[in-house]
Amino acid sequence: MGVVGRTVLFNLRNRVFLKLQDLPVAFFNENKTGDLISRINNDTDKLNLFFSQGLVQFAGNLFLMIGAGIFLVSLNPPLGMAALLPALGVLVATRLMSPWVKKKNVMNLQSLGGMSAEIQESLNNFKVIVAFNRLDYFRRKFDGANQKNFSSAVGAGLASNLFMPIYGLAQLIVIGYGIYLIAAGNLTIGLLIGFVLYINSFYMPLRQIAALWSSLQLALAALDRISEVLALESNMPVSAAGRTPSRSVLKFENVKFSYPGGKEVLRDTSFTLEGGKTYALVGPTGGGKTTTASLMARLYDPTSGMVFLDGRDIRTYKPDDRTKKIGFILQEPFLFTGTVRDNIVYGNERYRNHSSEQLIEVLRENSLGDLLGRFDQGLDTKVTSSGDSISLGQKQLIAFMRAALRNPDLLILDEATDNIDAVTEQLLQGILDKLPPSTTKVIIAHRLNTIANADEIFFVNSGEIIPAGSMEQAVDMLLLGKRES
Ligand SMILES: Nc1ncnc2c1ncn2[C@@H]1O[C@H](COP(=O)(O)OP(=O)(O)OP(=O)(O)O)[C@@H](O)[C@H]1O
Ligand SMILES: [Mg+2]
Secondary structure: OOHHHHHHHHHHHHHHHHHHHHOOHHHHHHOOHHHHHHHHHHHHHHHHHHHHHHHHHHHHHHHHHHHHHHHHHHHOHHHHHHHHHHHHHHHHHHHHHHHHHHHHHHHHHHHHHHHHHHHHHHHHOHHHHHHOOOHHHHHHHHHHHHHHHHHHHHHHHHHHOOOHHHHHHHHHHHHHHHHHHHHOOOOOHHHHHHHHHHHHHHHHHHHHHHHHHHHHHHHHHHHHHHHHHHOOOOOOOOOOOOOOOOOOOEEEEEEEEEOOOOOEEEEEEEEEEOOOOEEEEEOOOOOOHHHHHHHHOOOOOOOEEEEEEOOEEHHHOOHHHHHHHEEEEOOOOOOOOEEHHHHHOOOOHHHOOOOHHHHHHHHHHOOOHHHHOOOOOHHHOEEOOOOOOOOHHHHHHHHHHHHHHOOOOEEEEEOOOOOOOHHHHHHHHHHHHHOOOOOEEEEEOOOHHHHOOOOEEEEEEOOEEEEEEOHHHHHHHHHHHHHHO
């Protein structure tokens, strides 16, 4: 593959990848990662293969074929025409069959994506597979995907080779018609032999073109799958700044929300969070706490209703401005492969170029220094994206430091302390208390002692978010909720 081909492939992969990074969270709920990887790796390659090699060969062969065609016709017009007749058949058949062959190729690429998704899923879950000794289950699933890919590949291959017999047909026609012409005294044997030999010069390039045509169908199929991704709506749209209803930090106004294809998780909820206060969200498992927090951080947009951040429709903030204001510690913290340091300064321009000493100093100033002691090698402790090298509690500590260092106006902790020992939890509580007084905190917790200091408690269940009043009432509601469900 030449430089041009590599450059095209490089740029195409970049575009698809950047696009994927721009897509809203909801997209990834609905699409399998393995298939998306296959689109970036395989589909772009198929497309590029045609354009970097196929296209040049296509043009060259077309040129050869036309030249040979003109030569054959001028040598002996009737015999020449007869020799080219089957080519016309190929042309018509090709046109008729293109959509079908392309469909076969799309199916083949889809099954390749499906296979890659299967592999990814089982590799991600290998611990569960080993623990439950379910090797057979995943093997069967993979076998299925592999079988599907095999059949669709055979189908696509068959579709591409349908025209082979036509070339023999052309020779038969020429020999038959040539013998007739000789008998009629209109042709010499020498010329017929020359004709039969030369006919190859026409049909060889045609054969090549037909082969290239099938790789064009494959390229078009790949293009379809790539453009599907490229055509998607980038990130959630940012709308123009609108009205200012109040000075609250965050406000839900008649918010309804359901996941695509799922039941309604929030049913017409309205509440207001004021600056500097601490709020707790409690409720039974699956009640909608994480969903509510995700809407606060605009990981999703409400199905209807409005969310206001600092008195402005949250949809009017650019992603950068929004994420500066909101620190979100997810229930399942996400880490990158690298060191603790890399993960703490991720997305934080201010500290990116700090030396380790400077960063430790900053952490100390923010009372975060003691947390580093929970890692064997402090800032340089290695972390993998799967998080296997460190404990769940340590993961949460990293996420906590990452969020606290950004000094957000609104800090959301989704069960961020559930896997942390009591002493470290005290430490975190101390850090939370030392955050600037204007910081609004939203704490989601199953362990009720963590939320004892909250200014207000919301009870989240069956699509409703209602003020629970006191801690005792919250506990009552929880018990009642449990009895009902
Ligand atoms: N990505 C998703 N796609 C579809 N449905 C979802 C998704 N995430 C959550 N749900 C559904 O939404 C409802 C609320 O889930 P949510 O995660 O908000 O609950 P939660 O209160 O945070 O529970 P927990 O205490 O276990 O963390 C559940 O019924 C769940 O099945
Ligand atoms: Mg949750």
